[in-house]
Amino acid sequence: xxxxxxxxxxRVYYVIEHNPDLNVIDTRWYGYASQNDLRKACEIGLEILxxxxxxxxxNDNSDLTGPWADAVAWLEKDWLPRAMQAGLRYLxxxxxxxxxxxxxxxxxxxxxxxRQLDFCTFTSRQDxxxxxxxxxxxxxx
Numbered sequence: 001x002x003x004x005x006x007x008x009x010x011r012v013y014y015v016i017e018h019n020p021d022l023n024v025i026d027t028r029w030y031g032y033a034s035q036n037d038l039r040k041a042c043e044i045g046l047e048i049l050x051x052x053x054x055x056x057x058x059n060d061n062s063d064l065t066g067p068w069a070d071a072v073a074w075l076e077k078d079w080l081p082r083a084m085q086a087g088l089r090y091l092x093x094x095x096x097x098x099x100x101x102x103x104x105x106x107x108x109x110x111x112x113x114x115r116q117l118d119f120c121t122f123t124s125r126q127d128x129x130x131x132x133x134x135x136x137x138x139x140x141x
Contacts, residue, residue, distance in 0.1 A: 001017065001018040001048055001051065001052065002015070002016070002017045002018075003015075003016050003017075003044050003047070003048060004016070004044075005037065005040055005041045005044055007031075007032075007033075007034075007037055011030075011031065012030060013029060013030050013031050013032070013033050013037055013041070014027065014028070014029055014030070014033065014037070014041035014044070015027070015028045015030075016028075016041075016044060016045050016048050018048055018051075018052045018054060020052075022129070022132075022133075023054060023056055023136060024054065024056045024057070024058055024129070024132055025045070025048060025049065025052065025054050025056065025057045025058070026057075026058045026060070027041075027045060027057065027058065027059050027060060028060045028062075028063065029041075029059075029060065029061050029063065029064040030063045030064065031063070031064070031065055032064075032065050033064065035071055035074075038071050039071075039074065042075070042079050045083075046079070046082055046083060046086060049083055049086035049087065049088055050086045052087075053086065053087040054087065054088075055087050055088055055089040055090055055139075056089075056090045056092075056132045056135065056136060057088055057090065057091050057092070058092050058094065058125070058128050058129060058132060059091060059092065059093045059094065060094040060125055060128075061093065061094060061095040062094055062095060062125070064095070080117075084117070088117065089117060089118060090117065090118045090119075090132060090135045091117045091118070091119045091120075092119075092120055092121075092122060092128035092129070092131055092132050093119065093120070093121045093122070093128075094121075094122045094123065094124065094125055094128045095121065095122075095123065118135060
């Protein structure tokens with residue numbers, strides 16, 4: 001299952017894919033995402049979560065350039081309860097060091113998101129996927 005979101009310039013800024021082989025929902029952000037873009041993308045993500053009921057999500061902000069830490073309040077209030085109801089339990093957040101994505105991850109870590117989900121931040125996709133796989137192994141034992 002694969003979906004994407006485009007901005008007003010018809011450029012893809014968000015791609016989400018459920019990878020059943022890894023049992024992971026993989027999201028990638030590109031370029032600049034406004035607050036409205038963020039909400040639009042999160043709604044698409046919730047649709048995928050509701051359809052798959054996959055508890056493991058990789059949120060890759062490595063190619064994101066715009067700030068969105070201010071959206072955490074909306075994420076806590078609106079997105080988080082719906083995501084958890086759809087089955088999300090583990091969230092791996094990937095961002096470059098000293099970037100807006102890293103700042104957003106730090107804010108999420110101390111927010112309700114970081115307290116209600118198993119949440120961890122990374123600077124590489126490989127490390128994030130390894131953590132999600134370890135979570136799966138722990139869950140299955």
